[in-house]
Structure formats: structure tokens, C-alpha cells
Amino acid sequence: xxxxxxxxxxxxxxxxxxxxxxxxxxxxxxxxxxxxxxxxxxxxxxxxxxxxxxxxxxxxxxxxxxxxxxxxxxxxxxxxxxxxxxxxxxxxxxxxxxxxxxxxxxxxxxxxxxxxxxxxxxxxxxxxxxxxxxxxxxxxxxxxxxxxxxxxxxxxxxxxxxxxxxxxxxxxxxxxxxxxxxxxxxxxxxxxxxxxxxxxxxxxxxxxxxxxxxxxxxxxxxxxxxxxxxxxxxxxxxxxxxxxxxxxxxxxxxxxxxxxxxxxxxxxxxxxxxxxxxxxxxxxxxxxxxxxxxxxxxxxxxxxxxxxxxxxxxxxxxxxxxxxxxxxxxxxxxxxxxxxxxxxxxxxxxxxxxxxxxxxxxxxxxxxxxxxxxxxxxxxxxxxxxxxxxxxxxxxxxxxxxxxxxxxxxxxxxxxxxxxx
Numbered sequence: 001x002x003x004x005x006x007x008x009x010x011x012x013x014x015x016x017x018x019x020x021x022x023x024x025x026x027x028x029x030x031x032x033x034x035x036x037x038x039x040x041x042x043x044x045x046x047x048x049x050x051x052x053x054x055x056x057x058x059x060x061x062x063x064x065x066x067x068x069x070x071x072x073x074x075x076x077x078x079x080x081x082x083x084x085x086x087x088x089x090x091x092x093x094x095x096x097x098x099x100x101x102x103x104x105x106x107x108x109x110x111x112x113x114x115x116x117x118x119x120x121x122x123x124x125x126x127x128x129x130x131x132x133x134x135x136x137x138x139x140x141x142x143x144x145x146x147x148x149x150x151x152x153x154x155x156x157x158x159x160x161x162x163x164x165x166x167x168x169x170x171x172x173x174x175x176x177x178x179x180x181x182x183x184x185x186x187x188x189x190x191x192x193x194x195x196x197x198x199x200x201x202x203x204x205x206x207x208x209x210x211x212x213x214x215x216x217x218x219x220x221x222x223x224x225x226x227x228x229x230x231x232x233x234x235x236x237x238x239x240x241x242x243x244x245x246x247x248x249x250x251x252x253x254x255x256x257x258x259x260x261x262x263x264x265x266x267x268x269x270x271x272x273x274x275x276x277x278x279x280x281x282x283x284x285x286x287x288x289x290x291x292x293x294x295x296x297x298x299x300x301x302x303x304x305x306x307x308x309x310x311x312x313x314x315x316x317x318x319x320x321x322x323x324x325x326x327x328x329x330x331x332x333x334x335x336x337x338x339x340x341x342x343x344x345x346x347x348x349x350x351x352x353x354x355x356x357x358x359x360x361x362x363x364x365x366x367x368x369x370x371x372x373x374x375x376x377x378x379x380x381x382x383x384x385x386x387x388x389x390x391x392x393x394x395x396x397x398x399x400x401x402x403x404x405x406x407x408x409x410x411x412x413x414x415x416x417x418x419x420x421x
Contacts, residue, residue, distance in 0.1 A: 034090065038077040039070055041094035042086045045123070046079075049096060055125045057083060057098040058134055071406065074112040076119055078408075087111070087119050092139055095120035101136050101146045104154040109412045115156065116229050117144040129174055142227020149174040152191065159227035160197040160220040161188045164204075167218045168192075172211065179228070186228065199226055349401045351382040361409030362402050369399050376403035378410050386418040387411075393419055 048054035049062050056062040064082030071078050076089030084098035089111070097105055101124050111119045118139030127133030127147060134148040142159035155175035157165050165172055173191030180187050184200040195212070196205045202220065206212035221227030345360040358364060363376040379388040379400035387410035388395045398418075404410040407417065 035070065035072075035077065037090070038088040038094070041088055042070070042077070042079045045086055045094040045096060046081070055096070055123055057124070058132075063096065063098075071408075073110060073408065074119075076111065078110075084124075089119040089139075092119040092121050095136075096123040097136055098124055098134075100148050100154040101134055104146050104148075104156065105136070106408055106411055108156060110408060111139075113412050114414070115144075116140050117156065117158070128169055130170065133174060141223065141225070141229055142221050144227075147175055152176045157188065160186070160204075161195060162227070163218050163220055164195055164215055165190075168211065168214055171214065186226075197226075344405075349382055351385075351401070356382075358402060359409065359413045361405045362413060363405070364402060365400060373403050376405050378404040378407055380404055380410055380413070380415050381418075384418075385415055387415040388418045 045054060046063055049056050061083050063084050063086070067080040067082055069079075071080075073087070074089070076087065076092075078088070079086045084096055085102050086094050086096045087110075088094045097120060105117075105120075108115045108117060111117070120136050121139050122137050124134055124136040127135035127149075129147070129149060132150060134154075136146050138144045138146075140158070143162040144156060144158035145162055145165070146154050146156050147165070148154040152174045155177065156179075157175050158179075161175070161179065165175070171192060172195070175188060175190055177189045185196050185198050187194055187196045189195075193211050194207045195215075197203075197220070198205070204212040204215045204218075206215075342358075342364050344363060345358055347358045347364045348355045349358060349364065350356070362380070363373045365371075366373055377390050379395060379398050380386075380402040381388065381398055382401035387404060387407065388398045388400075389407055402413075404413065404415075411417075
């Protein structure tokens, strides 16, 4: 190898070492620090709840014992307890949810589900409605809240209905159902009646009419989707709305922008190498065999060496002809899904006649579809849209199209529990 070759090899080696070293420095400490911060904050809140210095739920039963380990959730973490769950993110801190509100939050997909309501900004606490109610507020667009009353259960309000609930209070009462959409009009029912908001004219109507009269001058969220990114409103872009709440870190809590920055290092090195190669003025003729993944079995012929002559030229011609013939006879195709047994969030599966990407927290079946991938015990039945946890009635006989690490991951992917409590 001449000096130029040694110099180029040195640059490539330094670049690779830079990428690996920077990746190790960023990935390891970033994830470890976030997990450590979450664990400390969650433990501190649990101690406050246990001592009575923080709200301990509707019946003052507190969180109880830990149920499992700290789990990564979106760009934060969660810790389950016998009596509720504590959620943590760097922006919102540690917040506790209990009972029906916690169950509704999980049903909605948590911070990054289709409704994108974000992490709780305050722990669940007593609500303003009498004789008893509970409320939890979240960081998503449109001031989302989950309100619970003993008679009507837990329901999400957001956008115009969150503003109306704050303005009318007990006059409106508790929500009694989900938001619905009919043309330009989005509606939600409450104990005192039904509110309707026209997303085109920005006007209210109601049954009875007196409810709408009390909302004159009430400000609604000033955004294209009115703070309702989970609904397909005529004036809203569901993709843009959800992007505002999209996860900004991977499953290990590492921002993908770090990796983009690291990928620029070898690109710059490659450009420098190409520039120096062009500057040297050396003419090289190289015939490359197809990559191993083309699986054509053609040998690689390199005619750049000093011994290249008539024999080398003939070999190159033979190889090029063989490659052309193989390319003509062998159709090129791109796999549409990863092979069985691929890892977390890799590949796709069929659901309702549509190819669906495997989400983070999901895993394709192994060669034996009933073999449980390590760390992914929950079965997802794409034909029925249900998931089966270990010990459930139909768990053993269900043949999964996708596995999930947790029930929360299955819910976030749009699957419902097969055995409802």
C-alpha cells in the first residue's frame, strides 16, 4: 500500500472511531441520566403520597407496592403500582394517575397515542364538580383533561370543550361521552346537555340552547385543528397535528438528531477522500461484482492493480457480460417486510388487508410463531384487533401476527384487550 492509500485508510479509521466513540458517549450517559432522573423523581413522589403530603387517590388508598420495573414510555418513563401509575418526562416531571383516569389514559394510548394528549402536567386530584369528581390535566394541544365522576366515568375533554368546561363549570356538568364529528360540527355530551361547535364558523349551539348562550365570548384554541389533533377535522391536518406531539427520542430516550449529526462525520470524510482521489489524477478502471445481497454469485474482478493486462481485460469483459445476463434474467425486488424474528420495531405485518409497520415495543413472530420472543410476551391478533396477555383465556390457542413487550405498547398500536375487566 502506497502513502496515499495509507493516508486514506487512516482517515476512514479515524472517522469510524469518531462515530463509535461519540455514539457511546451520547447514547450511554443520555439514557442512563434520564432513567436515573425519572427513578429519583418517581420515588420522591411515591414517598410524598405514602406520607400523606400529596394526593393519594379518590379513596386515599395511595399507590401501594410497585408492580414491575421502571418502563420506557415515549420520551419518558412510567412506574406501575398496585393502585395507580406514576408517569415522568423531563418537561412535566413525575405525576400520579389512579383508577379510572389511569385506565382511560392507557386506553387513549398514553402520551403518544392517536389522541396525542401528552404526559400529565399535574397529578390526578379532586375536581371542581360536586359531590365528587376527579381531574387530571395533560401537556398535549388543546388543554386536554380527563374528568371522572362516580356516575358517568372518565372521559377526555379538549379544545373548545375544555374551554367550555372551564367556563361553565357545574352549569355544564361532567362529560358523559366522547367527542363526535358530523361534517364541520364537533359535539360532546355533558350531564346538562350537548354542546356543538362549528369548526368552520367558530360558533356554538347546544341542547338546551341556554348552554351555548353562556359561551358567548369564550376563547377556543387558536390553531388550525382547534386543539383536536386526534380528530379528522375538515380544516385540520391530522399528520401535522400529530407531528407536534411526536416522540422526539427513541425508545432509549436518545434524540435522533444526535445520530444525524454523527452520520455527517463519515460523509465529510468520504467527500474529502473523493476530492483527494480526484486531485491525484490517477485513472483507475474497476469492475465490481454485485453486492452479496444480490446473491448472483459473480466473482469480483479488480483491474486496478499493476498486473492488469490482456488477461485482466478479458476477465473484466467476461464478468461484465455475466453480470448483464444475470441482471436481465433475475428480477430485482425490494423486500416489503423484514424476515421473521426481526427485532423491536422492525418490519411489517398484515392487518385488515393493509401492510402495517411494526411499532417500537413490537416484534415479528419467530420461525415458530408460538415461540415467545424474549421480552415480548403479549400476543397481537391482527385479524381481530385484540391482544392476549399471558394467562388470558385464549392466549395458548392464539397464533399472533405480532408480539408486544407490554399491554401499553399493544394499546398504542391500536389493539384492544381480549379479556376486558
